[in-house]
Amino acid sequence: MLRVRNLKCYYGKIRAINGVSLSVRPRELIALIGANGAGKSTLLQAICGLISHWEGEILFEKVSLRGFKPPAIVQRGISMVPEGRMLFAPMSVLDNLRLGAYLRYRRRDHHGIAEDLESVMDLFPILRERAGQPAGTLSGGEQQMLAIGRALMARPRLLLLDEPSMGLAPFLVRLILDTLVRLKEQGMTILLIEQNARAALQIADRGYVLENGQIVLDGAAGELLADQDVKRAYLGKDYREFYEGRA
Amino acid sequence: MSKMKHGFFLLTIVIAGMAMSNSYHLQLLTFIGINTLLALGLNMLMGYAGQISLGHAAFYGLGAYTSAVLSATMNWSPWLALFAAIVLTTLVAFLVALPMLKLSGYYLGMGTLGFGMIVFILIRQWSTVTGGDSGLVGIPALSLGPLSLASGKAYFYLVWAVVLMCFVICERVVDSRVGRALRAIHDGEHVAAAMGIDTSRLKVGVFVLSAVFAALAGFLYAHLVSFISPNSFDFLVSVRIVTMVVIGGMASIWGSLLGASLLTLLPEWLHVFTDYEMVVYGLILMTIMIFLPQGLTRGLLDLYEQSRTIYRRPATSQEPTANR
Structure with a gap:
């Protein structure tokens, strides 16, 4: 449904996204996890047309989104929940x-x-x-x-969410994520961007890990949850092992 | 609800028109109407869409001078001249808005300020057409077929009928999806775009609308006073329109009426202070802004609600003690 190929985004001369490829199939819930400054939000803004300086390819339902303004992209069926809610x-x-x-x-x-x-x-x-x-x-x-x-x-066909769990109490995070699962069951395709990796991977079908503007890992959500590197970097486990290993 | 409001408004106009016999008072009310049009237009741009213009006197002048030159010098019918003035203003506003509204905040303020100055200088220097500093005389009075609108009372009704019409237009715009979109642009242009709103197109649209309102006010002004000079359209006039909007209340249609009324009436009331007039004028505006920073409309409503809660306090203050 959504296919991003070798995407590169720039802020002036700084490259925020450095050759990212990912795909979202219909009715999938995909988690994109990564730390602050990894480029998650930039990627999302490029898909929504809020950044127009990018290289590579973004295809939505086999149509390239290059040169599309945000209204045209909303019209095609992509809707975004921005970081920090940004309500009026x-x-x-x-x-x-x-x-x-x-x-x-x-x-x-x-x-x-x-x-x-x-x-x-x-x-x-x-x-x-x-x-x-x-x-x-x-x-x-x-x-x-x-x-x-x-x-x-x-009435989007693809829903993009930028850190919906930010600043929320754990039970609210649960509630929001449960809603996403329900939406998915109703047939929505969802790309979820999160720092809260555990919560995101628990409900996702597949996940991508973004670091310094590049995808460093991808796979089924369960595999990522069990992955040692992911655990160490994003799930806050294995710290003892981590420190002992260095010592 | 809004029909009732308009009916009430219409009734007030009719009663005021019938009760007023003093031509000075009638003229004052007519000026309030013209200023309300100016404030209303700018409020759509500034209050709702959040785009500042420090050059609105330019459109006011454009409307006044286009109509005046065509009807006084070239003997056009004033109504045809009005049509020409609106077409010209629309065109100019559109061409100005295209590059200008890429700016925002202070920069937009500076840009529109510059535009206002250019138009002012053009009016002053192009003396073969506009009469330059000595002004343009002999602007014909208006008439509707056999009905002459030259008298103070008839003109009063004309101006306020136009104001009422513009009120209705603005209310309909504000309550529509376009109005919501304008407020969304005010709040966050980026997010508004992400909702699918074509922000640049809407901003240009509301800029043109507010310019046309100003041109309409200019037309009414020129044919009322029958003599216009560049000083009625200089930078200070732009500032005064902004002040009306801010004092009356941003994003409030009725606030435009309040602001325009206050800023038209204050100088008249303050004549008694002779030399200190401007000092008192400034002090009053400062006091309003310090104590009612949201403008008169919001401020007075808040005061009213506060007074109601204070009045009710004896009943509510007992509840917390009972809970303890």
Whole structure:
């Protein structure tokens, strides 16, 4: 569904992504894990058209996304939940959700929008309660739900999430990730970017590990969870062994 | 709800028009209407979409001078001149907006400031057409068929009818998907784009809309006073429009009315201070900004809500003690 080949992204002269290739097949949940500054968000922004200076190839449903502006990419069926939620804080929860469906309003798909509003609010009942409230007054967990709901309102076929677990209590992380599993069961394709590697790999089908702008490891999520290198670097285990090994 | 508001607004206009016999008061109210148009247009751009313009007097002047030159010098019908003024303003605003709205924040402010100065200098120096510093006289009064709009009262109704119409237009825009998108751009352009909003197109669109409002105000102004000179469209006028928006309340349609009213009336009220007029004027604006930083609309609403909670406090303050 999504295929990235030898992608290179630049910020001025700094190369943030250095030849990344990955693929996401329909109905898959893929985890992309890596530390701060590994290039995860850059990769995502390139897919969404928010960065236009990239080399290589990004194909979505066999069509190259080169030169596409963000609205055209949303139109094709890719929706993003940005890092740090990035809600429109002074606007109401309902207006935030409606903004997610901006392009569909333009096509006058009012019936479909009303349907999706209902299904998003069934997915996150708290949003129904808070519908009239400014998005900025929600708690962190509720904001993340709203950010996901807003992305779903575009009725995407591929959902990209940038660190949805950031700054959330463990039980909220669980809740958000369970929702992703449910979405996947309903037929959504998901690319999940996370620092919280364990949580992400537990729900993913496959995973990629990004380090310094390159994919250093990839494979089935279970294999990655068991991998010694991954454990050491991202799962916070085996530290004793690590230190002893050096000593 | 909004129909009721408009009905009430219309009623107020009619009653005010019937009650007012003093031509000075009528003219003052007419000026408030013209200034409200200016503030309303800029509020769409600045308050909703978050794009500042320090050169809006340029469009005000463009509307006034285009209509004045065509109708006074070339004997066009004023309504045809209005049409020409709007077409020209749309064109100029579009051409200016294309490169200009790539800027944001202070830089956009500087850019529009420069544009305002260019238009001002053009009006002043192109004296064969605009009359230069000595101004342009003999701008004909308006008439609708056999109905003359020359009298103060008729003009008052005309201006406020236009204001009401623009209010309705703005409310409809604000409540639509476009209005939501504008506020989204204000809040974060990058994310707005990620939602599928074509941010540059919308920004240009709202810039043109607000320029057309200013041109409309210029047209109404020119045919009201029948004499215009460059000083009515200089940099300070741009600043005054911005002040109306900020004092009245950003992102508030009714705030434009409040801000325009206050900034039109204040100088008239403050004549009693003679030499100290400007000092008092400045002090009042400063006080408003310090105590009601969100502008009059939001500020007064907040004060009202506060007073209601204070009034209710005796009942609520007992609950915490009971819980302990």
